Amino acid sequence: MSETKQGRIVKVAGPVVVAEGMAGARMYDVVRVSELNIIGEIVELHGDLASIQVYEETTGIGPGEPVVDTEAPLSVELGPGLIESIYDGIQRPLNSLVELEGEFMSRGSALPGINREKKWHFIPTVADGTKVGPGDIIGKIQETTLVEHKIMVPFGVEGTLQRISEGDYTVVETIGVVVADDRTETELKLMQEWPVRNPRQTIKRLAPNQVLVTGQRVIDTFFPIAKGGTACVPGPFGTGKTVVQHQLAKWVDADIVVYVGCGERGNEMTDVLTEFPELKDPRSGEPLMRRSVLIANTSNMPVAAREASVYTGITIAEYFRDMGYVVALMADSTSRWAEAMREISTRLEEMPAEEGYPAYLAARIAAFYERAGRAKCCGSPEREGALSIIGAVSPPGGDLSDSVVQATLHVVKVFWSLKGELAYQRHFPAIDWLTSYSFYKQYLRECFEDKDQGLEMEELTTQAMSLLEQEAELLEIVRLVGAEALSPQDRLALETSRSIREDFLHQNAFHEVDTYTSMDKQYEMLKTILHFHKQALAAIETGVETAEIFKLPVREEIARAKYIPHEFVTKVAKIRDTIDEHIKQLHPSGVS
């Protein structure tokens, strides 16, 4: 690097350092602070004073120490080697850091995001002489058994492809060159860089119109998320935000999963790290880790790097979207990201808006979720990619009027509201069926190959939801005047709703079979529960006592349907025959 601008520290206050002599530096330039070479980013400029958010602990740093401008914005490295990695908030590989420095994080480490030594087998997909431009796919690498990594021409490069050849390359070796019209040559590498705070371009945004199946019944059936859609999961602590995020990361029907642990627990990342290599993708049978990228900037790691972690994650996710993949990004928790912004903002002595958050909070949140979407990607061959964002939100005291929740609800299309009361009863996922919503519900029917089945599923979900709404009203009546006031039909509605809640919506993430339910099985389960309802209603009309109906042993079979493995999904359908048999044997009261 050329001899560049060097300033001098005048102030240190926690994660913010102010340096003088920085005239000419640009906003968001990365700087190196003190002899320790700590990484920071310029977040405010005043004359020749620069305020810097520092990505590491500042203890022991003081006025007079140097600050060097690298004259580049905060960027990530993109290329083969991303998959199966675990990074901190500014893309330092945590696994390599352990080997290099031990179990505790030292300051000033400077390992590149992508391994420089490893060789990858590159197969060109276009020939010399091809005219290429930004985003064009020129070759591929089998990065893992699950991911074919497409090598794309970087943005800003255009011309004729030359000297491209198959072979084994490191990410910094030249795989070919692009000769521009003016004869200037650009060497192509397997790796490129991208500044994290700028969204990567696409040609055209498309409406998300396909459900991203998650295998979680309450989500898929009632509040589905779309490929390229956005969702948020707010809830007080212990209500299951992280488990929902982990479940999606495991079972979601996406090509690539980027999981950002933003200011949360260390052990939750360890959990992912130990489970993902063991768990098998239900579609391919391959270990889930082979499609995953992890970012872990836990709560005790530096707060400025936490602020950056969601950008690092989303940039990596966009890069895979650009290859034409369906990508899902989970951020747990966006509240910690917002709090990191607030901490920095406080140290910068900015004017606070509500709850001490900076006035630009809502704008930043909106801009982040705007990076999700389904889009026509740049370059040839023509392709579509999708990037979904699912953000956990951790409002103080579970209060949904919190600024982060409110700003998020303004932009996301799916709201999974986690309720403390449900979690305390161990009703998991504790997604409140009465207040949650999804704007993608209309695409549910297209999850089924059979059109009629899709339409039927839609009807089933509508019926189930209206029963649950009816239940809420009936319970209110019971609370006021007692259960005697209820008609047999009402009593049945209560029992069926209980069955929908306990036998369908309740889903144990830690049960081998129950953890994931295929769309087909979801359909069969719901249909069976509502079939019982229909038959029971008919029996009541003929005068059968509800108590007799509720005692039927087939109800236990309905309750245990969730534990029937997917291979035996026809068994779930068979329960309906048993229902018919059992109900047929019932007689109106007084008749035997």
Next chain:
Amino acid sequence: MPAIKEYQTVAEISGPLMLVEMVDEAKYGHIVDIELGDGSIRHGQILQVENDKVLIQVFEGTRGIDVTKSTVRFLAKPLELAVSPDILGRVFNGLGEPKDNGPAIIPEKRLDINSKPINPYARNYPNEFIQTGISSIDGLNPLVRGQKLPIFSGAGLPHDQITAQIARQATILGEGEEFAVVFAAMGITFEAAQFFIDDLHQTGAIERAVMFVNLANDPAIERIATPRFALTAAEYLAFELDMHVLVILNDMTNYCEALREISAARKEVPGRRGYPGYLYTDLATVYERAGRIKEKKGSITMVPVLTMPEDDKTHPVPDLTGYITEGQIILSRPLHRKAVSPPVDVLPSLSRLKDKGIGEGKTREDHADLYNQLYAAYARGKECQELATIMGEAALSEEDKKYMTFANKFEARYVSQDYYENRSVETTLDLGWELLSMFENAELKRIDVKLIEKYMPKFRKKEREA
């Protein structure tokens, strides 16, 4: 070693803070000694440096400090704890100085009390069940080695008895090795601290214990450092001397109040209820020091205690704690009034790490299904209890009455136990089956049929005989 510099340029004192001017080479986070006119020494830490102005928090408070007669010595190092195996059995004050009239520790080394964060990749997932002998914990919210599991209590609730019981009874099944105990007292009464220490004496555990004691009448600002001293000692014992350490931090609410005092003195924009916006991050740097590390034999298990102001768990201290720790054991005043003791409020209590610490080979194969079923039945019974208090028992259906009876029995027999009763995990699990035997098999929807067939007959027979 940088030279120690002295200044007599104190410019301003306000609350627990002090501003010193014309200082050169001060570093953020380093410590100072302040010598008063009468020769006494106080300790401080640098909160901010701007050019030659240094802002210092004074741990012992600023009362009696004189602007003109005080000398500030910049020690050019962070706060450190001198450690050696001799710290075991010793009592220190909240700033890590011996308080038991014993000899000074001859340091093997000095450790920065703000240790570096554990690289998440280096962590080992906690999965070894700790038997505490308390059913409401072992059966329903199991603690595992390396977990941080706080007790959310309230003024006048028996959290001291529970922490003492845990310290007394905690064992790993099949292992003879006992826990070393590190106890940090922050602003608790002499009586409460002494109760705990006496208990350690009685069991002989005091030989394996290290204590950092800041009492209610000790300097408040000191409490900011106390848990960090305790955790530094714990890390030394766990990761250098291979011990399994149980850390008890009592009471974190007092710690947070000290932080709030500093924040207010700095005129920072206050967050909820006046606590600083960085409280979450600050607490995380304390709590996240618990854990296990790959390739290291020892571990740190943490049980912080906090009292919820007005029993409100949405208060920032319990709220942010719950967002960081791996679950919480909540004590309930209504249960305490009903003489359920320990008054563990089972439903909102939680252990997030239980799932990988229990089951076949760890506790017993039926453990997970059993607690799921107990929770479901108790949750329903609790609702019926409430309905009965509003509308009278007559309003309940037969089924509701059964669930209510279950909830009452469950509280009286499962949750309640003596502070000196040490139940094995089998006893706890069996008790669960026994209580559930009042339901038909078909009602036990959360338990695998095979497990019901295997375990239930024994208890049904018992019930019939009775």
